[in-house]
Amino acid sequence: MADQITLxxxxxxxxxxxxxxxxxxxxxxxxxxxDVQGNVWxxxxxxxxxxxxxxxxxxxxxxxxxxxxxxxxxxxKDKILEALDRLEDSNG
Numbered sequence: 001m002a003d004q005i006t007l008x009x010x011x012x013x014x015x016x017x018x019x020x021x022x023x024x025x026x027x028x029x030x031x032x033x034x035d036v037q038g039n040v041w042x043x044x045x046x047x048x049x050x051x052x053x054x055x056x057x058x059x060x061x062x063x064x065x066x067x068x069x070x071x072x073x074x075x076x077k078d079k080i081l082e083a084l085d086r087l088e089d090s091n092g
Contacts, residue, residue, distance in 0.1 A: 012029070013028065013029050013030055014027070014028050014029070015027040015028075015029075027042075031046075062090075063083065063086045063087040063089075063090045064087055066083050066086070066087075067080070067083040067084060067086075067087050070083050
């Protein structure tokens, strides 16, 4: 394996777009090991580990998302009713 990635190999992994502010990364195919300096807009498929602005990353599921997930997974009636109660309590 070469010590240097070729431009062609890099362009298979990273897509760039010219914005009014200049060239920016649009999409990354694969994993990012290390730091991201700046902002991330869009979706992350798979896992996020580490910190965001020094805080440990944590997945947060809204009451509405939890209810939908439980229904989709075919959860038992008690779990669905509990999630529905939490959704009603959250007003959203």
